[in-house]
Amino acid sequence: MIAIDEVKETPEIVNLASIYQIMVLKEYPINIMMTGVPKNVSELQNNDVLTFLLRSGRVPLGPLDLFDIKYRYQKAFERGNKEIDNNTLMKITKLTKGYAYAFQDLGYYVWQNSDNKVTEESVEKSIPLFKNDLFRNAYTKILSELSPTDRKFLFIMANCPKNIVEISYIREQMKKSSNYISQYRQRLMDSQVIVDAGYGKVTFSLPFMKDFLLEAAELYGIEE
Known part of the structure; x- marks a missing residue:
C-alpha cells in the first residue's frame, strides 16, 4: 500500500x-x-x-461536521478536567467553519490559554494566534496557487460589505459575462475556498478568509 x-x-x-x-x-x-x-x-x-x-475511485472530502467538532471539543476538555459552558463551546465550534486545520489549531490555543475553565477570555486570547497561523501557514499558500482571475474574484468578495455576496455583484465588478464568472465560481468552490450560499450567492468557506484578503491587500498591495 x-x-x-x-x-x-x-x-x-x-x-x-x-x-x-x-x-x-x-x-x-x-x-x-x-x-x-x-x-x-x-x-x-x-x-x-x-x-x-x-x-480510479475519487472521494471528495468536505468540511468536518460541526456537531462532531463540538462533541470532540467537549470530550477533550472533559478529559482534561477543563470546564466549558455550552455558549463558549458553540462559539469555538462555529469559528472553525469545519476546516480541519482550524479545528486542531484553535483547540490547541484555547487549551493553552485556559486553566480549569475555558472562558470567553480564553477564546479571545486565542483568536489572534489562531488567525496568524491560518494566514501564515495556510492562506498565503492557498492564495499563491490561485490564478490572477481567481484572486480578483476573491478580493472583490472580500471588499463587498456583505458576508454573503451576490454573483451579480461580482459580475458587475469584473465586467464579465455570466458564463465567464460561473467558471471561476466553480473553480473556487472546487478548491474549497468559497461555498454556495443560496441561489446566485456565495460566501467564504474558510474562517477569517475575508480578513486575510483585506490584510494581504494592504500589506502587500495585491488585489488580483
Missing part, C-alpha cells in the same frame, strides 16, 4: 503512477492512495499518459 499526501502533477508522481499501472497489469498485490486539493488531483487524473486514473 502506497500513500501519498499533497499530490501534484510532478514528473516524479507521473512516473510513479505509470509504474503503478504496469504493476497492476502484472497483477502485483499493490494499491495506491493519493490525497490532495481537488484542482491538483484533477490535473493529475487528466494527464495524457495517466488517463487510467480517471477510472
